Amino acid sequence: MTAPTAPPSTPPSSGRPDTVLSRGYALTTVGMVALVFFAAFEALAVTTVMPQVARELDGVHLYAISFAAPLATGVVGMVVCGIWSDRRGPVPPLYTSIVLFALGLLVCGLAPTMEVLVAGRLVQGLGAGALTVGLYVVVGQVYPSRLQPSIFAGFAAAWVLPSLFGPSIAALIASHWGWEWVFLSVVALVAVATTFVVPSLLGLRGHPEPLGERVPVDRLCWAVVAAIAVLSLDLLGSRSGLGLLFAAAAATVVLVSVRHLVPKRTLTAARGLPSVVLTRGALGASFFCAEAYLPFVLQDHWGLSTGRAGLALAAAGVCWAGASQVQARLGSRLSDERAMLVGTALLAGGAALSLVATGARLHPVVLVVGYAVAAIGMGTAFPRTSVAMLRHSTERDRGFNSSALSIADSLGAALALALCGVTFAAVRRSDLAGVFGDPFAAVFTVSVAWALVAHLASRRTPVS
Incomplete structure (x- = not known):
């Protein structure tokens, strides 16, 4: 696929070991952690403002699905990005995932109805899922193995730290400028973070020829089936009677589907x-x-x-x-x-x-x-x-x-x-x-x- 490539500006040898914030890695580290941070902040912020959104858009009946939607389509994004990265390198799918994530936020921020907002959440989840995989592949190519625990610790912190202030900031934004800006404000921040990562991406090259192997369309189909099953499970799970039977069937479909999306014998x-x-x-x-x-x-x-x-x-x-x-x-x-x-x-x-x-x-x-x-x-x-x-x-x-x-x-x-x-x-x-x-x-x-x-x-x- 892609040969491991050093960052564009590898730091000169010195007496001190490199870190993820050394000169050759600092911009990439900041940009990648920032992308994870903004995705995490948006997820937590939406949890805070979604009740207000559902009431204003007269869509309380779609409240649960607004959370399930990005989780479900995220699975499809992960599979597509994984296939694409293995065939062409991580750069094209990573850029595409960022665009989809930002587009989904724009649709949500400008949504006139709850149905449109849910559609935006579907697009946003597709991009967020692909973004996660794309960043992991970039880590494997840009950072040596001894620095990988540190960059993944940075990713973990970027997911957790928004819980300290994300809900409060979201509530403040919603009360002063409207809930729409909880979505729209993140778009500009994502664009800025992307510029930090671009120099390292320019140093990565994909395979010059298409791989001889066929595209594993079956994995993509199973991902779509799993996404639909997850959405069905979320919709039917709280019902009684036949609803519980259908929910059990949906859970079974999820387990059958996931077998085709992970390494053999994972379950x-x-x-x-x-x-x-x-x-x-x-x-x-x-x-x-x-x-x-x-x-x-x-x-x-x-x-x-x-x-x-x-x-x-x-x-x-x-x-x-x-x-x-x-x-x-x-x-x-x-x-x-x-x-x-x-x-x-x-x-x-x-x-x-x-x-x-x-x-x-x-x-x-x-x-x-x-x-x-x-x-x-x-x-x-x-x-x-x-x-x-x-x-x-x-x-x-x-x-x-x-x-x-x-x-x-x-x-x-x-x-x-x-x-x-x-x-x-x-x-x-x-x-x-x-x-x-x-x-x-x-x-x-x-x-x-x-x-x-x-x-x-x-x-x-x-x-x-």
């Missing part, structure tokens, strides 16, 4: 790369389904205000970012496999503590501490799944493996959120009240289960 936790991908998917499934319900339970059970409940997310963001930096500084002293093993154990312990705190109605600090421990586990394990994936990859399959890791992320989170929605609704209707008693406890039970899957899979990440 059975084969040793090496398949277990790395499964670990990544289960990590996101456990943590993000708990995150979605954390502010809700703090307000419902303990009567905390929206602002005080948001502080729990901020604390978790600090813990995740701090743990990411610690694992990066440890470097090779902490193996990728050991980091994933320790991180998933912390995630499981934190999720279990959150479950106990919720079910027994302990002090809310106990719940927040449990969530913070889980965040430390994520910060330890999450970046190393990316490093391990690249270590298991070659020039010919780096794009596929990068997309597989991102697909596991999105589909794992989407599937877990849908299962949480089904379980939460069933318990609230008293269908499962005798088993769980508390719908929030049911949600954290799902989180614990996914964390255990992640821990078991992490034990099989070593090749032998």
